[in-house]
Amino acid sequence: MTAVTQQQPLLEGRGVSKYFGGLAALSDVDFTVYPGEIMGLIGPNGSGKTTLFDCLSRVQDISKGQVFFKGEDITRKKPYQVAHLGLSRTFQIIRVYNKLTVIENLLLSQQWRNKGILKQLRPSGQQMEGRAKELTDFLLMSHVIKEKAGNLSGGQKRLLEIGMALMPDPDLILLDEATSGINPTLIETIKDRIRELNSKYNKTFLLIEHNIHFIGDLCDRVFVLDYGQKLAEGTPDEIMNNQAVIEAYFGADGDEGDDEYDE
Ligand SMILES: Nc1ncnc2c1ncn2[C@@H]1O[C@H](COP(=O)(O)OP(=O)(O)O)[C@@H](O)[C@H]1O
Numbered sequence: 001m002t003a004v005t006q007q008q009p010l011l012e013g014r015g016v017s018k019y020f021g022g023l024a025a026l027s028d029v030d031f032t033v034y035p036g037e038i039m040g041l042i043g044p045n046g047s048g049k050t051t052l053f054d055c056l057s058r059v060q061d062i063s064k065g066q067v068f069f070k071g072e073d074i075t076r077k078k079p080y081q082v083a084h085l086g087l088s089r090t091f092q093i094i095r096v097y098n099k100l101t102v103i104e105n106l107l108l109s110q111q112w113r114n115k116g117i118l119k120q121l122r123p124s125g126q127q128m129e130g131r132a133k134e135l136t137d138f139l140l141m142s143h144v145i146k147e148k149a150g151n152l153s154g155g156q157k158r159l160l161e162i163g164m165a166l167m168p169d170p171d172l173i174l175l176d177e178a179t180s181g182i183n184p185t186l187i188e189t190i191k192d193r194i195r196e197l198n199s200k201y202n203k204t205f206l207l208i209e210h211n212i213h214f215i216g217d218l219c220d221r222v223f224v225l226d227y228g229q230k231l232a233e234g235t236p237d238e239i240m241n242n243q244a245v246i247e248a249y250f251g252a253d254g255d256e257g258d259d260e261y262d263e
């Protein structure tokens, strides 16, 4: 983990709001992610976490407020533009091409991101293939490189999606429930890989997680959404002991709330 110092944020949201008709999925959310951090984003179901990722990766319009990445206003940028600036994400519902092999998935993800980029800046096919192979090694997937993605386990698909997000060598990676529904061994693999990407390659992470141990083990800071609003922000310890957070998850009377948080 990296100590956070007073430095220029890598990502900053100011008053970010998103309305779906009359529903405020996000209301006036402020947040900062500093370079080198692993930041957790938690909150009950429907609290707006995925919507925030959709706004940041610009697959959803931001209704109000502003988002800055590397000091640049990205509030109205296109998805491929933010990808080109170095922001990459995975999806809560896995998006891999089942009929294509692992390496084909990696190569295709890169082609999509290259949209709109000047041709001469585009890395060659050979470079891309080299990078895809490096990534499958790094993710301990080299033995399934020619396997169709449809034949992979849920956990391996998650790893592949992380690989697809890493293909353009981003600075900030947003992971939406990277560990949901996967076995404990692969969760450890994902944890190790995130740690190494962070400590050795200086990658910054913002991760949506329900696995509280994962958050506690990995994150420098956590911020909490509830009903589209920021409820709290702090170290994992501070957050686990925060009364408002406990109430949001389990209800003021101590009754257990959402089943999804049981282990
Ligand atoms: N495309 C959409 N159209 C309408 N409502 C949506 C859409 N996406 C999300 N929502 C609503 O926004 C709220 C936040 O959803 P979401 O961001 O998926 O929550 P979380 O990821 O925290 O579980 C929910 O009430 C959800 O129904």
Ligand SMILES: [Mg+2]
Binding pocket: 049, 050, 051, 092
């Ligand atoms: Mg979600």
